Amino acid sequence: MRRADRLFQIVQHLRGGRLVTAQKLGTWLEVSERTIYRDIADLQSTGVPIDGEAGVGYMMREGFDLPPLMFTRDEIVALVAGARMVRAFGGAAMARAADEALVKIGAVLPDAEK
Structure with a gap:
């Protein structure tokens, strides 16, 4: 590492x-x-x-925050594909969590990557 x-x-x-x-x-x-x-x-x-x-x-200590994450194109594809699979096969609670994760991922992506 x-x-x-x-x-x-x-x-x-x-x-x-x-x-x-x-x-x-x-x-x-x-x-x-x-x-x-x-x-x-x-x-x-x-x-x-x-x-x-x-x-x-x-x-x-509380209150420390890191700068936003930057994803590669392959990482974005993997995250979106995984979230979609969870949404399709994981039940209602997991589907909601996957949708929320996709919203968060979309919020940190540059417009060109959305």
């Missing part, structure tokens, strides 16, 4: 609002605790509001 992807995954995991240890993050991302400590320190130095300390755990 590229470092940028790992940093993004750490941020996504910490946004859950629960205390997470470096050990759990390291196991999940298949890297050492030391790597997680370095990654957390780097994220904090760039302004990402992560609270916590080594040995205790880390969590994200």
